[in-house]
Amino acid sequence: MDQELLAPLAGQVLAIKCAVGDTVEEDEEVVVIEALKMETPVFAPCDGTVKEIRVKEGASVEEDDVLIILST
Amino acid sequence: MRRYFEKMDDVGRELRKGEVKRTDDNVAALKEVEAELDAAVERVKTTGLSTEKINERGQMTVWQRLEYLVEPGTWCPLHTLYNPLDNPEDTTNVIDGIGKIGGKWAVVIGFDNKVFAGAWMPGQPENILRVTQVSKRLNLPLVWLVNCSGAKLPDQEKFYANRRGAGTPFYRHAELEQLGIPILAGIYGTNPAGGGYQGISPTVLFAHKNCNIAVGGAGIVSGMAPKGHFDVETAKGLIEKAKEFRDEPPGTVKTHYDETGFFRYVFDEETEVLDALKEYMAEMPAYHPRFFRVAEPKPPKYPSDDLYRVVPLEPKRVYEFEQVLARLVDSSEHTEFRPGYGPEVYTGLCKIDGFLVGVVGNRQGYLGKDYPEYGDYPGIGGKLYRQGLIKMNEFVTLCGRDRLPIVWIQDTSGIDVGDAAEKAELLGLGQGLIYSIQQTDVPMICVVVRKASAAAHYLMGGPPANRHNAFTVGTAASEVYVMHGETAAVATYVRRLIKEDAAGRPLEPVVEQMNELAQQYHDHSRPVYCARYGMLDEVVKMSELRRYLVAFAGAVYQNPKSICPQNHMVLPRLIKG
Numbered sequence: 082m083d084q085e086l087l088a089p090l091a092g093q094v095l096a097i098k099c100a101v102g103d104t105v106e107e108d109e110e111v112v113v114i115e116a117l118k119m120e121t122p123v124f125a126p127c128d129g130t131v132k133e134i135r136v137k138e139g140a141s142v143e144e145d146d147v148l149i150i151l152s153t
Numbered sequence: 154m155r156r157y158f159e160k161m162d163d164v165g166r167e168l169r170k171g172e173v174k175r176t177d178d179n180v181a182a183l184k185e186v187e188a189e190l191d192a193a194v195e196r197v198k199t200t201g202l203s204t205e206k207i208n209e210r211g212q213m214t215v216w217q218r219l220e221y222l223v224e225p226g227t228w229c230p231l232h233t234l235y236n237p238l239d240n241p242e243d244t245t246n247v248i249d250g251i252g253k254i255g256g257k258w259a260v261v262i263g264f265d266n267k268v269f270a271g272a273w274m275p276g277q278p279e280n281i282l283r284v285t286q287v288s289k290r291l292n293l294p295l296v297w298l299v300n301c302s303g304a305k306l307p308d309q310e311k312f313y314a315n316r317r318g319a320g321t322p323f324y325r326h327a328e329l330e331q332l333g334i335p336i337l338a339g340i341y342g343t344n345p346a347g348g349g350y351q352g353i354s355p356t357v358l359f360a361h362k363n364c365n366i367a368v369g370g371a372g373i374v375s376g377m378a379p380k381g382h383f384d385v386e387t388a389k390g391l392i393e394k395a396k397e398f399r400d401e402p403p404g405t406v407k408t409h410y411d412e413t414g415f416f417r418y419v420f421d422e423e424t425e426v427l428d429a430l431k432e433y434m435a436e437m438p439a440y441h442p443r444f445f446r447v448a449e450p451k452p453p454k455y456p457s458d459d460l461y462r463v464v465p466l467e468p469k470r471v472y473e474f475e476q477v478l479a480r481l482v483d484s485s486e487h488t489e490f491r492p493g494y495g496p497e498v499y500t501g502l503c504k505i506d507g508f509l510v511g512v513v514g515n516r517q518g519y520l521g522k523d524y525p526e527y528g529d530y531p532g533i534g535g536k537l538y539r540q541g542l543i544k545m546n547e548f549v550t551l552c553g554r555d556r557l558p559i560v561w562i563q564d565t566s567g568i569d570v571g572d573a574a575e576k577a578e579l580l581g582l583g584q585g586l587i588y589s590i591q592q593t594d595v596p597m598i599c600v601v602v603r604k605a606s607a608a609a610h611y612l613m614g615g616p617p618a619n620r621h622n623a624f625t626v627g628t629a630a631s632e633v634y635v636m637h638g639e640t641a642a643v644a645t646y647v648r649r650l651i652k653e654d655a656a657g658r659p660l661e662p663v664v665e666q667m668n669e670l671a672q673q674y675h676d677h678s679r680p681v682y683c684a685r686y687g688m689l690d691e692v693v694k695m696s697e698l699r700r701y702l703v704a705f706a707g708a709v710y711q712n713p714k715s716i717c718p719q720n721h722m723v724l725p726r727l728i729k730g
Contacts, residue, residue: 090519090531108171109174110171119517122471125171
C-alpha cells in the first residue's frame with residue numbers, strides 16, 4: 082500500500098534524507114523544510130520503503146504538497 | 154477540589170523508536186556543552202587555596218560547610234559561574250543557592266574562604282543583591298556563612314561605593330528583617346570592616362570561637378593616620394602596632410560574646426556552628442506541605458533524560474513543547490487554559506511535587522495557515538502573536554487572583570513584526586503583559602530551555618521581571634541575545650552593503666565584518682557566557698530541571714505571605730467551565 086508524505090507547511094526543501102529504495106522506520110526524519118527561519122523536520126509516518134521522491138532540495142513547496150511516497 | 158487536581162489531563166507521550174534513533178547526535182551535543190559547564194564549575198570550586206591547606210589551618214572550606222549544612226539532594230546552586238567583572242579567580246567570592254536545612258527551605262550564601270580569606274571582590278555586591286532578592290521573593294530565611302576578610306583593597310573602586318555597591322546588602326538585610334524574614338549567620342575567621350558588617354547585619358549570630366567581627370581590623374587600626382607619605386620610621390611603627398593587634402585583634406569572642414553580647418552563641422567546633430544553624434532552621438515558621446498540596450507528589454511518567462532528545466540544540470529545529478512539559482510536571486498531567494486560542498503559547502495548571510503552579514511556555518513549529526488571524530503570512534511557534542499575548546495577560550492575572558506561582562518556560566525568538574502586527578496592537582499587548590506581571594504579586598521562575606530573544610525575553614517572566622522573578626535557570630541549549638547574530642549583522646550592515654555595491658567597491662570586507670559580528674553574537678550567547686554575566690542565574694543539566702522546579706515550588710509554599718483557599722480558586726473553574 083502506498084502512503085503519501087505531505088508537506089506540513091509551505092517553505093523550501095532544505096534537505097532530503099533518504100533515497101528511492103531506502104527502508105525507513107516510523108518517525109525517522111526524511112525531509113527538512115525551512116520556513117520562517119525555522120527548520121521543520123518531516124518524519125516517516127510508518128515503516129516502509131521509499132518508492133518515489135517528488136521534490137528536490139531547494140524546491141519551494143506548498144502546504145499539503147506530496148513530498149515522498151512510501152510503500153508499506 | 155479533588156476532582157480538579159487529583160487526576161488532570163495527560164500530557165506528552167513516550168518517545169517513538171524513530172525519535173530515539175535520530176536524536177543520538179543531539180544527546181551527545183548537549184552533553185558536550187554540559188561537560189564544558191562542569192569544567193567551568195570545577196574551576197570555581199578549586200580556585201584559591203587548596204582544601205587541604207584550609208583544613209591544615211583547622212578550618213573547613215565554604216564547600217565543606219555547605220555540604221555539612223544542607224540536606225543531601227536538596228542543594229540547588231545559583232550564580233556559580235557569575236563573575237560579571239571578570240575576576241581572574243573566576244568567582245565573585247560568594248557561593249549561594251537554595252536548599253533544605255533542618256527540614257526547611259532556605260537561601261544560603263557563604264564567602265569562599267579559599268580566596269583572599271573570603272574578601273569582597275568585584276561583582277560580589279550584585280551577586281549578594283540577587284541572593285537577598287531570592288530570599289525576599291520566596292519569603293525564605295537567609296543563612297549566611299560569614300568568613301570575610303573585608304575588601305580586596307587593590308580593587309576597591311570596582312565595588313566599594315555606588316547604588317548597588319558593597320554597602321547595599323546591609324540595607325537589604327535590614328529590609329528583609331523589616332519584612333519578617335530572618336537572617337542567620339554562622340561566623341568564622343577574621344571579619345574586619347566590611348566583614349564586620351557582614352557579621353553584625355544578620356538577625357542571630359552564631360560564632361566560632363576563633364572568629365572576630367570589627368568596625369576595623371588589625372591592619373587598619375595599626376595604620377590609620379595618613380601623613381602624606383611613608384618612611385622607614387613609620388614603617389617600624391607599623392610593624393610594632395601590627396604585631397600587637399595580630400596577637401589580639403579587635404572584636405573577638407572576648408569582646409562580642411563576653412562584653413557586647415552581639416554573638417548569641419559561641420562554639421568550639423566549626424561543625425557545632427552549623428549544627429546550631431540546623432536547629433534554628435528546624436524551628437523556622439513553615440506550613441506543613443499538606444496544607445497547600447492539591448495531590449500526592451508524583452514523578453513525571455516519562456524520564457527526564459528524554460529531554461536530551463526532545464529539545465534540539467540547533468535553535469532552528471522545532472519540537473513539541475508538550476513533550477518538555479510532560480517531563481517536568483507531576484504524573485505528566487495538566488489542565489490547559491484556553492487550548493486552541495493563541496496556539497503559539499501554552500498556558501495551564503500543573504502540579505510540581507504536589508503543589509499547584511501556573512505554567513506558561515512557547516510552543517514550537519507551524520501554527521496553521523489561518524494563524525495569525527490578522528496577517529497574510531503563516532505563524533510559527535517561538536514567536537508571539539496577538540492571541541498569545543492576550544492569553545498570557547489573562548492567565549498571569551488569574552494566577553495572581555488564585556495566588557499561584559508561575560513557571561515560565563521560554564524558547565522565544567520574539568514578537569511578530571511588521572505593520573500588520575502593529576495594527577494588531579502587539580506593542581501595547583506586550584507592554585500590557587509586563588504590566589500584568591508587575592501587578593501580579595506571586596513568585597515566578599523562568600526556565601530558558603533554548604532561545605531567549607528580543608522583547609519576548611523581557612515580557613515572558615524573564616530576569617528583567619525582577620520584582621517577581623525569583624531566579625532564572627538555563628540549559629545547555631540556552632542562548633540569550635537581543636536577536637540572532639545573523640539578523641544583527643544584516644541590520645547593522647545592510648545599508649553599507651548597498652552603498653559599497655552602488656560605488657562598485659568589493660563587498661568582501663563588509664561581508665567579513667558581518668561574519669565577525671554574527672560570530673561575536675554566537676560566542677556571547679553561549680550558556681557559560683550567559684551564566685558568567687548574569688543573564689541566567691544558573692545553567693542546569695536537562696536532567697536536573699525538575700529538581701529546581703521542586704525546590705521552587707516547595708520554597709514558595711513553605712511560608713507564603715498571601716494565600717488563596719483551594720475552594721475559592723477561580724482559574725480551575727474557568728477552565729472547566
